[in-house]
Amino acid sequence: MWNWEKVNKHIDYSFQMSEQSLSSRETSFLINEETMPAKRFNLFLRRRLMFQKNQQSKDSIFFRDGIRQIDFVLSYVDDIKKDAELKAERRKEFEKNLRKTGLELEIEDKRDSEDGRTYFVKIHAPWEVLVTYAEVLGIKMPIKESDIPRPKHTPISYVLGPVRLPLSVKYPRPEYFTAQFSRHRQELFLIEDQATFFPSSSRNRIVYYILSRCPFGIEDGKKRFGIERLLNSNTYSSAYPLHDGQYWKPSEPPNPTNERYTLHQNWARFSYFYKEQPLDLIKNYYGEKIGIYFVFLGFYTEMLFFAAVVGLACFIYGLLSMEHNTSSTEICDPEIGGQMIMCPLCDQVCDYWRLNSTCLASKFSHLFDNESTVFFAIFMGIWVTLFLEFWKQRQARLEYEWDLVDFEEEQQQLQLRPEFEAMCKHRKLNAVTKEMEPYMPLYTRIPWYCLSGATVTLWMSLVVTSMVAVIVYRLSVFATFASFMESDASLKQVKSFLTPQITTSLTGSCLNFIVILILNFFYEKISAWITKMEIPRTYQEYESSLTLKMFLFQFVNFYSSCFYVAFFKGKFVGYPGKYTYLFNEWRSEECDPGGCLIELTTQLTIIMTGKQIFGNIKEAIYPLALNWWRRRKARTNSEKLYSRWEQDHDLESFGPLGLFYEYLETVTQFGFVTLFVASFPLAPLLALINNIVEIRVDAWKLTTQYRRTVASKAHSIGVWQDILYGMAVLSVATNAFIVAFTSDIIPRLVYYYAYSTNATQPMTGYVNNSLSVFLIADFPNHTAPSEKRDFITCRYRDYRYPPDDENKYFHNMQFWHVLAAKMTFIIVMEHVVFLVKFLLAWMIPDVPKDVVERIKREKLMTIKILHDFELNKLKENLGINSNEFAKHVMIEENKAQLAKSTI
Known part of the structure; x- marks a missing residue:
């Protein structure tokens, strides 16, 4: 554990000592800066800049002396508003305090910038600063090259040779034994060159730590500090570390090795979609937090491959057995399905129709509703367990390889947010540090918590309301579709795929997807706003609160329509003459004679595929368009040097929540793959294809379209792992219920074993057995079709006694047998899958033996x-x-x- 009391005392002490020990050259510079006439000083500075800039490469990442490397860049624009003087004073004080900590600054005048209005403050951390704060932050550095050999390739690895990257890219540096750096033990560490000993990711992490704690003055009796507060008040417009160089060409001496170029060549190109990722290089360049996201995304994609293969095999089985399916054959047979007159699907305007009009739809339904559905549902319950257990092992191996075994939470995540300090009027003694710190009593937060809870509830209610509105739309237009698609043509045995159910389902799913995107766009803005209003104490609390809100909303937003089709649609319809009505006006939706599974498949396909395509297009085009426009506006003076810091300044900022939205997208997809996969075996294949593209899109935009992010550490995927475990448990129940109540497999099995009378072809007569008989004369006047027919009876999907029985229209014994079989299947499947899950979790250790x-x-x-x-x-x-x-x-x-x- 770090002793933060010592850390804080050390930092305060360094401020005092640095102030006393400023060199005479630095002191004179500060005095001259304050006393020299502004015009003369600016003229002198401008001439000096112009002279040296003519000799400077536009890709240089050094100060004008060509020796000191730029570790961080701040930018700002002159503000002509009334608080311009205050901002200028804050910047002056902040930069003076940065120099006191030992950082070296170099300022680029706005007249030498491309747009002619932006100042750039370049920051360099000298050796003494790096070694001091490396010890404060507990950064581990190499002390000896490791004698532990890397894991050897298995025999199958040679088959996967084309997938492998060159060893120099995959392992850019040797493995070392490491220890926490100590400036008093520098002889212990392998320091060959002080300029390259600390990698650029560690350097920008150290500088950002100093920036986040550097004071810039006292306002309202409180000490103000931190670059985040200055960015929020627009005192500075941006703060970012530099990329190594251009992504399309290697760096030229004296610039160090361009890791950005290496990443682009071996990772961020779409032609390398089949290659493994250079994970160590990603970690070295962007830090462990971004690195572990790509490890997780890559591992998840690898595991999806096995699920995709099994799902594709189940789909092929359904495709091959489609023509031999007895149910579809009977529905399509003019002498069987063609002679079955079905009851109208809506009141008055809908006509009777022949069962064989759904011939093609019944065949298509068999693709996903067959014997392999049960197997695949059980397989996915086991697959998700293996995925999570093997991910634990992968994470443990990663902790060892990336020196995260003794990792503690990053200080930048635990430090107080500037907004929290600004709103706090109370102070309280910290029991750990024994220092007074800002404190906000619970009673001041309760109103904001209530507002937050009410807002989330309101928006989730809005999602449910929009789903009901889509249902009303489907009920309203169904009669319109039925009126011209099921006219006399349906009684003439026309076979059509576009039945009213399928047509309404397709249009309703597309409309629902559009509503989902609109609600999601607005809720993202509102959730960020209400989270700020809660005034979380630390960045970690802020991210956890936002994660909870966004996941709850997206869970309801993306999955509610699928839950409705899977578990509610067609379950409370009633029967002819006594239908149930929504709001006493619209008759409840019925399922196709083959069941609701095909409609669930349609809904899932449209939402999942649409979201993935929209997400990838947005991620690729949005930063590209913004950067093009920003560069077009910035490059007004083509004769000026378009320097490396200006090029990065014109890129899009990844932002502190950039990784949050990437995880949210992946976890939402995981829900589609697991929660409803029994209805759509091709879901893992679609997810696999999307993730292969997603990895390269994310790599491309990080490498080419975004500023370099500040490196930060993380030893796991955090709260997302708990969410994945929760969804994995829920998926077992949802898939069991889908097979039992949405699929038609259980009623077919009951008929096969208990009610079939044909020994040679047991499934013969199933269609007739699954349809009950209704006497047309029993139709109430307000529900009977307006056009009179010569039929005496019609058929409907249910298990009820016929009209000539004393218990007419009551559920018969077969209904209860089927219901008992469904409940038995749910209990057996859940117990079997959970038993296997617990056995696998017990058998597979969280940390592999070789890692221990x-x-x-x-x-x-x-x-x-x-x-x-x-x-x-x-x-x-x-x-x-x-x-x-x-x-x-x-x-x-x-x-x-x-x-x-x-x-």
Whole structure:
């Protein structure tokens, strides 16, 4: 654990000491800056800039001296509003305090910028600053090259040779034994060159840590600090670390190796979609937090491959068995389905229709509703368990490989948000640091929590209301479709795929998808606003609160229509003469004679595919268009040097929540793949194709269209892992209910084993058995078709007694047998899948055995190296020879053993 009291004291002490120990050159510079006439100073600075800029490359990432590397860039524009003086004073104080911490600054005048209005403050962290804050942040650095060999490739790895990246790209650096850096033990670490010892990701992380804690003045009696507050008040317009260079060409000396170019060549190109990802290089360049997202996305995509293969096999089975399906054959047969007159699907305007008019729809339904549906539902319950358990192992292996075993939460996530400090009027003693810190009593937050809860509830209610509105739309237009699609033509045995049910389902699903996108767009804005109004204390609290709101809303928004079709549609219809009505006006929707599964498949396909296509297009085009427009506006002075910091300034900012939305998108897709996969075996295949594209789209936009993000650490995917576990458990129940109540497989099995009378072809007569008989004369006047027919009876989907029975229209015994079979199937399937899940979770260790051994080996070697280092240092300090030193150590050990035995 870090002692933050010591850290804070160290930082305050460094401010005091730096103020006292400013060199005479720096002091004179500050004095001259304050006393020299502005016009003369600016003229001098401008001439100097113009002179050296003519000799400077536009891709240079160094100060004008060509030696000091730029680690961070701040930009601002002159503000002509009334608070311009206040902002200028804040910047002056902030930059002065940055110099006191040891950072070196170089300012680019606006007249030398491309747009002629933007100032750039370039920041360099010298060696003394880096070693000081590397120790404060507990950054691990190499002390010895590791003697543990990398994992060897399995025999199948050679088959996957084309997928592999060159070793120099996959492993850009050797593996080392590492230890937390200490500036007093610099001889222990492998420092060959001070300029390259700390990678650029560590450098920008250190500089951002200083920027986030540097004060810029006292306002309203409170000490104000942090670059985030200055960005929020538009004192600075942006703050970002530089990319290594251009992504389309390697860097030229003296610039260091251009890792951005390497990433673009081997990762961010769509032609490399089949290649593995250079994960170590991603981590080195963007930090562990972004790196672990791509590890998760890649691992999830790899696991989807197995689910996609099995799902495709189930689909092919349905395709091959479609022509031999007895139910479809009977429906399509003019002598069977063609002679069955079905009851009208709506009141008055709908006519009777022949069953064989749904011939093609019944065949298409068999693609997804067949014997393999049960197998695939059980398989996916096991697959999701294997995925989560193997991800635990992958995460544990990653923690070892990326030195995150003893990782603690990043300070930038735990530090107080500027908004929280600004709103706090109370202070409280922190029990850990023993310092007074801002505090907000619970009673001041309760109104905002109530508002937040009410807003989330209101918007989820709005989603449900919009879903009901779509249902009303479907009920309203159904009669219109039925009036011209099921006229006399349907009684003439016309076979059509576009039945009123399918047509209404397609249009309703498309309309529902549009409504989902609109509601999602507005809710993203509102959820961010109400989360800010809650005034979370830390960035971690802010992100957790926003995650909860966004996930709850998206769960309801994207899945509510699928839940309706799967578990409610067609379940409470009633029967002819006694239908149930929505709002006493619209008759409840009925399922197709083949069941509602095909409609659930249609709904799921449109929403899932539409969301993925829309998301990828948005992610690719949105930053591209913004950057093009920004560059077009900025490049007004073509004769000026379009420098590296200006090029990055014109890129889009990834933002603190950029990764949040990427995880949200992936988890939403995971819900489609798991919650309703029994109705659509091709869902994993669609997700696999999308993720292959998604990886390259995300890589391309991060490498080419966004500014470089500040490197930050993370040892897991955080709260998203708990959400995935919750969805995995829920998916077992939803798929069991889909097979039991939405699919037609259970009624067919009951008929096969209990009611079939044909020994050679047991499924013969199933269609006739599944349809009940209704006497047309029993239709109430307000529901009977307006056009009179010569039919005496019509058929409808249910298990009820016929009109000539004393219990007419009541559920018959077969209905209860089918219901009992459905409930039995749900209980058996859930218990079997959960039993297998628990067995797999017990059998598969969270941390692989070889990783445990590697961690032990590394800890042992690190302790030994540190021990030998301290002994050698002590030996040098004592100034004695080896024999005397060994005798001295033995005497001390004997004394310790004697003292221990005495105790």
